[in-house]
Amino acid sequence: MASNVNSRPEPAEEPGDGPVESALDTARRQLTRAAAGTDIDPNIVERLRHPTHVHRVTVPLKRDDGSVEVFTGYRAQHDSVRGPYKGGLRYHPGVTEEECIGLSMWMTWKCAVMDIPFGGAKGGLVVNPKRLSDSERERLTRRFAQELRDTVGPNSDIPAPDMGTDSQTMAWFMDAYSMQEGETQPGVVTGKPPVVGGSFGREEAPGRSVALVTREACDYYDFGLDGTTVAVQGFGSVGANAARLLDEWGATVVAVSDVNGAAYDPDGIETAAVPSHEEEPEAVTRYADDCISNEDLLTLDVDVLVPAAVGNALTGANADDVRASLVVEGANGPTTASADAILAERDVPVIPDILANAGGVTVSYFEWLQDINRRQWSLERVNDELEAGMLDAWNDVREEVEDRDVTWRDAAYVVALSRIGEAHRVRGLWP
Numbered sequence: 078m079a080s081n082v083n084s085r086p087e088p089a090e091e092p093g094d095g096p097v098e099s100a101l102d103t104a105r106r107q108l109t110r111a112a113a114g115t116d117i118d119p120n121i122v123e124r125l126r127h128p129t130h131v132h133r134v135t136v137p138l139k140r141d142d143g144s145v146e147v148f149t150g151y152r153a154q155h156d157s158v159r160g161p162y163k164g165g166l167r168y169h170p171g172v173t174e175e176e177c178i179g180l181s182m183w184m185t186w187k188c189a190v191m192d193i194p195f196g197g198a199k200g201g202l203v204v205n206p207k208r209l210s211d212s213e214r215e216r217l218t219r220r221f222a223q224e225l226r227d228t229v230g231p232n233s234d235i236p237a238p239d240m241g242t243d244s245q246t247m248a249w250f251m252d253a254y255s256m257q258e259g260e261t262q263p264g265v266v267t268g269k270p271p272v273v274g275g276s277f278g279r280e281e282a283p284g285r286s287v288a289l290v291t292r293e294a295c296d297y298y299d300f301g302l303d304g305t306t307v308a309v310q311g312f313g314s315v316g317a318n319a320a321r322l323l324d325e326w327g328a329t330v331v332a333v334s335d336v337n338g339a340a341y342d343p344d345g346i347e348t349a350a351v352p353s354h355e356e357e358p359e360a361v362t363r364y365a366d367d368c369i370s371n372e373d374l375l376t377l378d379v380d381v382l383v384p385a386a387v388g389n390a391l392t393g394a395n396a397d398d399v400r401a402s403l404v405v406e407g408a409n410g411p412t413t414a415s416a417d418a419i420l421a422e423r424d425v426p427v428i429p430d431i432l433a434n435a436g437g438v439t440v441s442y443f444e445w446l447q448d449i450n451r452r453q454w455s456l457e458r459v460n461d462e463l464e465a466g467m468l469d470a471w472n473d474v475r476e477e478v479e480d481r482d483v484t485w486r487d488a489a490y491v492v493a494l495s496r497i498g499e500a501h502r503v504r505g506l507w508p
């Protein structure tokens with residue numbers, strides 16, 4: 078068995094209960110640290126600290142009662158040296174320009190780790206979708222698509238579902254864009270329903286990749302999946318699909334949660350019997366005999382912890398209390414820099430989100446290829462291609478862990494930055 082990861086990352090300035098870093102601060106800190114372990118040109122690193130474009134739009138919506146409300150939207154485009162921009166659109170009241178930039182940077186690294194010919198983007202609307210009717214959500218999406226029409230496109234920037242959006246949102250977006258272009262353009266977004274050019278397996282893909290990486294990591298550290306105990310924070314698309322697959326493959330899932338708390342059973346939960354957030358919102362605790370808090374879930378004595386709910390779940394304040402032997406990130410940015418440092422010092426491996434949940438962007442790439450070729454793949458082919466891609470990426474990162482004796486996060490960044498840096502070197506700086 079290979080040795081546990083061990084180089085301690087530089088701690089955050091306030092590693093205890095102080096302010097949590099923003100996504101952009103964390104992304105830039107991780108970039109700086111990873112670049113120090115490569116021979117990438119410092120000028121390229123400086124370029125990668127900044128987005129290529131950040132678009133800010135205002136989106137008016139006529140509410141069902143006849144009033145007009147104006148919402149703010151963003152689209153951050155980080156780097157396109159390896160291909161068109163790619164990344165989600167989220168509807169959430171906490172969306173900010175800075176968050177979109179940070180998340181777009183993570184998308185750049187994620188695409189490069191998977192060796193997918195895309196660059197990173199992220200965007201969203203500052204809105205609580207729960208306060209919108211279905212007809213309001215449709216009108217808002219169609220107007221947002223119009224405001225971004227000169228920004229996105231099948232060969233320039235391809236959005237996808239994210240927090241607060243879904244396959245129906247993408248169908249509305251695609252239809253609005255296509256109507257303005259005068260022809261059907263299914264490739265402008267991914268994550269659509271299969272009936273309008275979406276890919277089978279796209280919705281389940283991030284959770285499937287988390288499960289695949291968890292399986293490989295357990296094997297790497299000689300756990301094996303059979304009987305391995307797993308706690309999953311978050312039972313949305315990522316958490317539910319990961320938990321159900323791990324359960325199916327022999328792991329013992331002892332806890333799953335939603336915003337209201339966690340269902341806990343040390344003998345194992347029948348994950349298929351617990352509705353995901355998409356199937357029945359906020360229902361986890363209603364199906365539980367024993368409930369604990371989300372905070373308590375993070376500190377359960379389990380083999381594997383999968384934070385698959387929100388960013389900044391593991392911080393300097395709770396990382397010392399984590400008792401899992403392995404952390405696999407399902408959410409985007411669930412571990413702060415200070416928590417990373419603490420877990421590394423304690424020899425708790427953390428498999429980063431840019432590897433573990435990259436199934437979403439990978440199957441989005443497959444969907445884009447299907448749209449371009451107007452030929453749909455079977456679910457079996459999608460899952461086979463996804464597993465092959467995830468195993469290739471896992472092995473690329475594993476080699477860097479072993480060769481450089483660094484953390485899994487640093488190793489993933491080394492893989493990503495090496496590819497991005499070489500692409501920048503070959504293309505040069507214009508003019």
